[in-house]
C-alpha cells in the first residue's frame with residue numbers, strides 16, 4: 545500500500561486555474577493505470593487573493609485505503625514533487641492563514657524533486673532555496689510564469705508542459721503515455737500531446753547534494769493550543785508607524801517598487817496610499833520601502849506623480865529585502881548605478897497603469 549503526492553504551488557487568482565488543470569489531469573491519467581487519485585487544496589489557503597501563495601495537491605495511491613488516509617490530512621505526506629508555477633516563489637511562501645514564511649521545499653519528501661518554471665540557472669535559484677539534510681533534485685522547466693485571471697484559462701500550454709515534466713521526474717507515479725492517452729480524449733488532443741512531450745524533453749535535472757543551498761533560517765511559528773487562546777478573534781494592534789513583525793507578505797510579490805530618490809518631490813502620496821504601510825519617512829523627506837512587508841501591489845507606482853520615480857521591477861533580480869535608502873545616502877551615484885543595473889537585468893520595468 546502506498547501513496548505519493550504532487551504539490552502544485554501557485555499564485556492565488558493568477559494561477560488558480562493552472563493548478564487546477566494540472567492536478568486534475570494528473571489524477572485522471574493515473575486512473576488509466578488503475579491507480580486511485582484525488583485532488584485536494586489546503587483549507588487555510590486563499591486562492592482568490594491576488595498573488596497569495598497557495599497549494600493544490602494531486603494524491604495518487606495504489607489502493608483506496610491509502611488515498612483516503614492522505615486526503616484527510618491538511619497537507620498529504622510523501623510529496624514527491626513540488627511544482628512551482630512562478631520562480632519568485634522560490635524565495636519562500638506565506639499563505640493567507642499561515643503566518644511565517646516557509647521554505648519552498650519544506651514539505652518535499654527526501655529524494656524528491658522541486659520543479660520550477662524559470663529562465664534562471666540552478667545556482668541563481670539555490671541562492672534562495674534552503675539546504676536539506678538529504679539530497680534532492682532541482683528540475684527547471686525553461687519558461688516564463690503563466691498568469692491568468694480568476695475565471696480565465698490561459699491556454700498557453702504551460703499546464704501540459706508542466707505535466708510532461710512531472711511525468712519525467714516522478715519515476716512512475718504517472719506515466720507520459722497515460723497523460724497522452726488522457727489528452728487524446730480532449731478537443732485539442734494533438735496539441736496537448738505535443739506540449740506534454742515538449743515538457744518531458746525540455747525539463748533540466750540538477751542533483752542537489754545534502755547541505756547545498758541557502759542557509760535555512762526557518763523557525764516554525766509556535767501556535768497556541770486551545771487552552772492558551774484568548775477569547776474571540778483578537779488582532780493585536782501595533783504602534784502607528786510600525787509593522788507587525790509576524791506578518792510578512794512579501795511572498796505575494798512578483799515585482800517590487802524601486803525608487804529614483806533624485807526624482808522624488810517628497811509629496812508623501814506613496815506613504816499615504818500604500819495599503820501595507822511600507823513607506824518609511826527619512827529625515828530628508830524621502831520615503832524608503834520596507835520590503836519585508838511590501839506585497840508588490842504597485843499602487844505606489846501608479847500613484848506617484850513623477851514619471852519614472854517609482855518603477856515596479858521583477859522580483860527575480862533581487863536577493864534580499866534590505867531597504868535601499870541607506871545606499872543612496874552613502875553614495876547617490878552608486879545607488880543610481882544599482883537601480884540601472886537592476887532595471888537592465890529585469891529587462892525594464894513591469895508595466896503598470898500609472899504616469900509614464
Ligand code: SF4
Pocket residue numbers: 800801817818819820821822823833837838839840841842843844845
Ligand atoms: S507595491 Fe508599493 S503600495 Fe504596494 S505594498 Fe509595496 S510599497 Fe506598498
Ligand code: SF4
Pocket residue numbers: 803807808809810811812813814815831847848849850853854
Ligand atoms: S509619491 Fe513619488 S514623488 Fe511622492 S513622495 Fe512618493 S516617491 Fe516621492
